Amino acid sequence: MDLATVLGVCSAFGLVYIAIAMGSGIGIFIDLPSLMITVGGTLGATMINYPLKEVFGVIKVVQKALFTKTLPVKAIISRFVAFAQKARKEGILALEGEIKNDKDEFLKTGVQLAIDGLEPQEIRDILETEVDFIRSRHQLGAEIFSTMGTFAPALGMIGTLIGLVQMLQNMDDPGKIGPSMAVALITTFYGSIMANIICLPVAGKLRTRSREEVLTKDMTIEGIISLSSGENPRILEQKLKAFVPPNQRK
Amino acid sequence: MDLATVLGVCSAFGLVYIAIAMGSGIGIFIDLPSLMITVGGTLGATMINYPLKEVFGVIKVVQKALFTKTLPVKAIISRFVAFAQKARKEGILALEGEIKNDKDEFLKTGVQLAIDGLEPQEIRDILETEVDFIRSRHQLGAEIFSTMGTFAPALGMIGTLIGLVQMLQNMDDPGKIGPSMAVALITTFYGSIMANIICLPVAGKLRTRSREEVLTKDMTIEGIISLSSGENPRILEQKLKAFVPPNQRK
Amino acid sequence: MDLATVLGVCSAFGLVYIAIAMGSGIGIFIDLPSLMITVGGTLGATMINYPLKEVFGVIKVVQKALFTKTLPVKAIISRFVAFAQKARKEGILALEGEIKNDKDEFLKTGVQLAIDGLEPQEIRDILETEVDFIRSRHQLGAEIFSTMGTFAPALGMIGTLIGLVQMLQNMDDPGKIGPSMAVALITTFYGSIMANIICLPVAGKLRTRSREEVLTKDMTIEGIISLSSGENPRILEQKLKAFVPPNQRK
Amino acid sequence: MDLATVLGVCSAFGLVYIAIAMGSGIGIFIDLPSLMITVGGTLGATMINYPLKEVFGVIKVVQKALFTKTLPVKAIISRFVAFAQKARKEGILALEGEIKNDKDEFLKTGVQLAIDGLEPQEIRDILETEVDFIRSRHQLGAEIFSTMGTFAPALGMIGTLIGLVQMLQNMDDPGKIGPSMAVALITTFYGSIMANIICLPVAGKLRTRSREEVLTKDMTIEGIISLSSGENPRILEQKLKAFVPPNQRK
């Protein structure tokens, strides 16, 4: 899990917790029916909106986005330069050993295609199709979280309306009005937390990670094409550096 | 009706029901005039917005979207491979028997055009025009539900305003204030439910199903073009697989 | 006035009326100063926003959109087929009598251009320019109503704020608080009705009618071009049918 | 100042004034600190957002938009026809006298370029660059007013929050609660007036005037190009008429 997310989750939830603890116990903010209606209702509306497979598939996408580290761009460059030098000296077949135990499936597939001797344009077509599917998977994930982020406050408000109507129907005991209204407001609180500290930031994170991952995939494609065309390691390096901001190139 | 929708509707409405039942009877949430103004008013505003034919036509679109199963992409591929093999051995006319009892009207039309010997480009033009109309029908359906999803909370608020004004004009009996306000809030509750658990998720579902259906239609077109050009079954399979994410191809 | 609009207006306003009548007399919802500030203020803001000519011109556009019937597409097709057959037998000049008493000015202009012997491309340019102006007139109309639909609730809220401030300044007689607040809320009620039952649905209707009218105009252009090129009636029919959804062609 | 704006401002502000005057004196709606925080705060936020030069430059743009009359399109056409006839008879140099005292700087520049004998394409490039700058100046003006229209209600709400917090801290004298809250609401009132009766309509007006002005500038360019190419006055008239809706051409 990347540091920013850990820090963000800790600070956001931590501060909410501290703010609550300073004024009262956390107990009055825990209410199971409120949780059910906000979280369950939001998931329900989301499941009407998207196919089941995609709603659950999104969990895997989030997991990957939060826990998989994308290789830093500089490491990608130096790696391809090494590949190119090896391919120059020992032939492209020599790369087979290099990639055998690599964890990056995308790189493995691509280099294997180059070793198999496909034309550069064919390799590019195959790999770019795969990148397109990766990108649309990420976008769907971000879209599902954005949708949840719009349903959550609405469901929270529905819960509050339920509580208010029930309270207003039974105003005989004025001493109960306060606590009843407090409970009614808790669903709005849950909806707002769910939207603004979970769903919307995670949707943003997925979009950010998608940009990062697509960038490294694009660099990988460029590198593999360059390998398969047998280009000079120096030229390969130049080409890959065009993906990096000038002030980070040295 | 697909599983996600069933689960979604059940969980969303079920949880709202449970939340209500835990605090009071469901009775105080049922109010006919409130239902009339929210649902009827929303439908009224929608009927001013769209032609009558389209408002009612949308029912059919929704029905189709929720109850018709689109064929899984793999089944489409294996089917076209079988067609191609048969056409290779026995000629394209042999497909006439295969499709006679098929339920997929789009496939039937397309294969028939291929059997009739039209040029591939002509077949593509005819079928793509049809897909365009299907897509715009779906979009119109999604748009109508989105529009209803924006009118419903507004009508709910109008109902609440009516209730509030009436209550405020008659504040002689303080004991009635609570229940009157409870009733006034019920239209807002209905509007919010209607928008966030029905209209907006259904609009989303229509968009999702449209994407799915257009994808299978595009695969069907590609397959029919391939059949009509008498292409090799292996090449046909390759072409159709390009529509499937790489990690689902095996 | 088309049926959907009549039904929509009746059901929306009727239900609001019934909801009001069930709880109290309609009298307490009629307040001239509130009407003045909401409707007048909205019109004022709209007149700052758009030139006077366009604000008043929009009335004509709405009238036309609500009361003019666009010819059904099938009637257009059969009409042009008849024209083409007549032109084939008796020459294009024979159409002069056919169109003399036609109400559709656009059709008359176009056929006259064909009779006058202009080149098909010239006819297309002239007619498409006219369609562009029609479309932009419609869009302006829809835009003005959308704008009014955003100003109306804002003006309603301004009216409510005025009422609230006045009420809060004079809270000596607690018995008057309720009725004063009721009156204050009426402007919000008016603003919401004006936006959600009048302005926004009418803006939507204008957009829908524009799409319909532009479609029939495009079919008319295609038909006139076909006539002026002396094309076979069967080919003309084929061309015009491409504008109709496949499932409505028979 | 054009009539629509005068009417709009009068009716909007007049109706607000009347609505206030009917319920109480205008006095309770005038509160200097509220005005300071709403208007001053909005201007402050806008000045952080845009360079000082542009915020003040916008005043000139608004002034021009409200007080400069754009020439009616028909006058432009007849004027260029007259120019073309004169240029035909007496040579293009004869136009020098015609434009010497003209107030329209854009026209003067353009005709002077034609008299100086520049190539039509060069004239077009120079004048279109100028139109681009005019258009972007208008857009910036409209954007600044839109931005102010979003800041104003926010600042109004900030003012109201300040008033509410102060009131809630001092609730000893119940008789003061009403008036204090009334004063607190006045900033919201100011923010709403500022946004919906001033900023947003003026932003709309700037966009409308920009469209009008750019249209007349485009006609002027077309006319000047036509003059400089020595085209027939009748052809020039035809070309300029293409900018006018067909139903206004006669």
Next chain:
Amino acid sequence: MDLATVLGVCSAFGLVYIAIAMGSGIGIFIDLPSLMITVGGTLGATMINYPLKEVFGVIKVVQKALFTKTLPVKAIISRFVAFAQKARKEGILALEGEIKNDKDEFLKTGVQLAIDGLEPQEIRDILETEVDFIRSRHQLGAEIFSTMGTFAPALGMIGTLIGLVQMLQNMDDPGKIGPSMAVALITTFYGSIMANIICLPVAGKLRTRSREEVLTKDMTIEGIISLSSGENPRILEQKLKAFVPPNQRK
């Protein structure tokens, strides 16, 4: 720090301060837990949304946007004219001395490339890539501030909900209700200030500065290309003037 920002910050915060001071001491508006939950929570949500590096990197971007002065366009023009004249007389190598101590790294890099004798197209490619990276860095900065501007009011509302729930649970002492609610509202106040006086205007400022900086960079590129092609100083001046509004050219 540019004047507009200073004035804007002073007037916005100053007026808020004065408005507060006129009604009560500033003390009741300072509440550490409220500040923690609003500012800390917003930062937390932002850190979930964006990588840590980018959240902190934005500080540098803002600093640069507020404190670096972009050279006025006229100075850029006269400078390049001087360069071109020198290069004409003494050869392009003579520029090496001119730029040695220049602070504008972009200009230095570009002129050095010209001195090194790269082809104009190569120089353009290299410099435009750099401008693209600068632009996307600015956009990311503006996007982060916009995101914070949407999270801040939401976190403010979450804080207010916490305060309200706690207050409603303990309504035994009516005298405390007012002050408790006052404290609860302070987070909404903070959220609104943070969004509307800090985050959103700064996001706007970054967009404005980005446009300015990209314009000067584009002029610099054009100038360097012109230098490297050995163009006449007068032509270079003409080319650069095309970037300046006509009414500012003299």
